[in-house]
Amino acid sequence: MPHHADPAMQECITACLDCYSTCTSMAMNHCLMLGGEHVAKDHFTLMMACAEICRTSAHFMLIGSPHHKHTCAECAEICEQCADDCERLGDMDDCVAACRACAESCRRMAA
Template identity: 75%
Template sequence: MHHTDAAMQACIDNCLKCYSVCTGIAMNHCLEAGGKHTEPAHFKLMMACAEMCRTSAHFMLIGTPHHKHTCRECAEICRECAEDCEHVGDMDECVRACRACAESCEKMAA
């Protein structure tokens, strides 16, 4: 299946947005809030999500067909991160960015 340039660009944009949001919220909001926001499992998941989003965007930008694999993993991590951030609470922007990225990455992985 060949993806349109517009669909791929939308996915790249969603990945970079999620990378930016997860990194920014983890390093600012979570570190300042402390408590459950800085529990290792949650914080590591946010960092893994951000890095996987950056990697998926990079794979699409360089045009390798391996983006299907990174996008599949990215969608899985983003869904997990969205659920975790929703559970921790007060992280709506992160939840939205993760879900949008997961949806576009699922399309790219197909």
């Protein structure tokens, strides 16, 4: 039975892919359209890092790598930072929710 058949892992994969999609879409559409603080280097880089670690964590789980615990631990940390920064800027509720859900799921997977 593949690792990702485990319901908790499947939930985490889904959360990671949702966060990847949400962060990428919001950065490339919402943030670029608004400009200002939304495209400040620190914020924009954090959003792109968040999207990429989410994609990577999902990939590690899908291929059954035992290293997924490490990527998930880092993913949880970056997602939490991204959620906090998006919340600080405001008007990014979808990103905040996706990041928090992913962080929570990845924390459980990394344990």
